[in-house]
Amino acid sequence: MSDRIYNFSPGPATLPLEVLQQASSDIINFDGSGIGICEISHRSKEFMKVAAEAESLLRELLEIPDNYKVLFLQGGASSQFFMIPMNLLGNGKKATYLNTGTWSKKSIKEAKLFGEIDVAFSSEEDKFNRVPREDEYTVGEDSEYLYFVSNNTIFGTQFNTIPTSQKMLVSDMSSDILSRKIDVSKFGIIFAGAQKNMGPSGVTTVIIRKDLLECASENTPTMLKYKTHAEKESMFNTPPTFAIYIVGKVLKWLKQNGGIAAMEEMNREKAQLVYDVIDASDYYRGHAERESRSMMNIAFNLPTPELEARFIEEAAQVGLNGLKGHRSIGGCRASIYNAFPREGILKLVTFMKDFEANNPA
Ligand code: PMP
Numbered sequence: 001m002s003d004r005i006y007n008f009s010p011g012p013a014t015l016p017l018e019v020l021q022q023a024s025s026d027i028i029n030f031d032g033s034g035i036g037i038c039e040i041s042h043r044s045k046e047f048m049k050v051a052a053e054a055e056s057l058l059r060e061l062l063e064i065p066d067n068y069k070v071l072f073l074q075g076g077a078s079s080q081f082f083m084i085p086m087n088l089l090g091n092g093k094k095a096t097y098l099n100t101g102t103w104s105k106k107s108i109k110e111a112k113l114f115g116e117i118d119v120a121f122s123s124e125e126d127k128f129n130r131v132p133r134e135d136e137y138t139v140g141e142d143s144e145y146l147y148f149v150s151n152n153t154i155f156g157t158q159f160n161t162i163p164t165s166q167k168m169l170v171s172d173m174s175s176d177i178l179s180r181k182i183d184v185s186k187f188g189i190i191f192a193g194a195q196k197n198m199g200p201s202g203v204t205t206v207i208i209r210k211d212l213l214e215c216a217s218e219n220t221p222t223m224l225k226y227k228t229h230a231e232k233e234s235m236f237n238t239p240p241t242f243a244i245y246i247v248g249k250v251l252k253w254l255k256q257n258g259g260i261a262a263m264e265e266m267n268r269e270k271a272q273l274v275y276d277v278i279d280a281s282d283y284y285r286g287h288a289e290r291e292s293r294s295m296m297n298i299a300f301n302l303p304t305p306e307l308e309a310r311f312i313e314e315a316a317q318v319g320l321n322g323l324k325g326h327r328s329i330g331g332c333r334a335s336i337y338n339a340f341p342r343e344g345i346l347k348l349v350t351f352m353k354d355f356e357a358n359n360p361a
Helices: 017-026 045-062 076-088 102-111 210-214 226-231 241-256 259-279 305-317 342-358
Strands: 068-073 094-099 116-122 143-149 168-172 187-193 204-209 297-301 332-335
Touching: 017 241, 045 068, 045 204, 045 241, 045 259, 068 210, 068 226, 068 241, 076 102, 076 143, 076 168, 076 187, 076 204, 094 102, 102 116, 102 143, 102 168, 204 210, 204 226, 210 226, 241 259, 259 297, 259 342, 305 332, 305 342
Parallel strands: 094 116, 094 143, 143 168, 168 187
Antiparallel strands: 068 204, 187 204, 297 332
């Protein structure tokens, strides 16, 4: 596969090559059935098995307790911004949110449509360059949940320790699910769009404590109630079958490669290789404060926007693609999820050192 390049895109992002190879054959003839995976009925026994396997692998890998339901939904992670407060709030109920980036800001906006929202911390004035320490915010007694984005994809910050709170946690783990060990039992809801660490876009995984399925008011639209999807095992309507199929294959790959513990160790090492280059020079400046650094997305700047543009262009010429930072902060960003190969990191690190030597500030 020598014509494949290293793809640092934040999502949709790099998937394991083995998974893509298997999919390329299953797309024409799934598992010897004579029908391609995109053409099989979601109610067929073949697809029911695919969905059940994906769920069971996710349960095994994340050690999801039995009192949680796993849902595969559509509408992207962004639909969870309103589904969560729509199902859990209303009737004057309150929730606490931590504003650590674009995705938390968007979810705060939606949550305000349904309840009283206390934004207990914001790093917006500092261009979202960090997440809070625990002593920087409080969660009110009357709050239903504490909401946080565990990894801020755009700004390259991450909660390196999961907040501890008397209240249940609700978290957007779109860009770091399955990258490190977490204790699911501390959460009411965990959700993640698949397109970073799990598969292609089109499916959003929701892990929800079962008692919360009962919280939605009667006038909630059917499709927007978690209960609807839970009762029908995510088959209330046609689910995103191909995306779920790929998620299952990615989870299988993850298990075969040592599971979450192995991923976490590898992710730590991969990220450190890049941070070491940043720390060793004044040329590269990391966006995130050290204690808030993300293992998944590394956002950094060069001395000038012109050098950044040249860096991105020359990197692409040698097969290092997708290093442009998000338009809201500019600069550069390397997104290195579970499936991003270590060799690509080594190539980036060498490129960074050479670029600095050849392009003085
Ligand atoms: N949350 C996070 C942390 C994200 O990075 C993204 C998208 N990149 C979203 C939510 C929105 O996801 P979607 O496009 O699936 O709605």
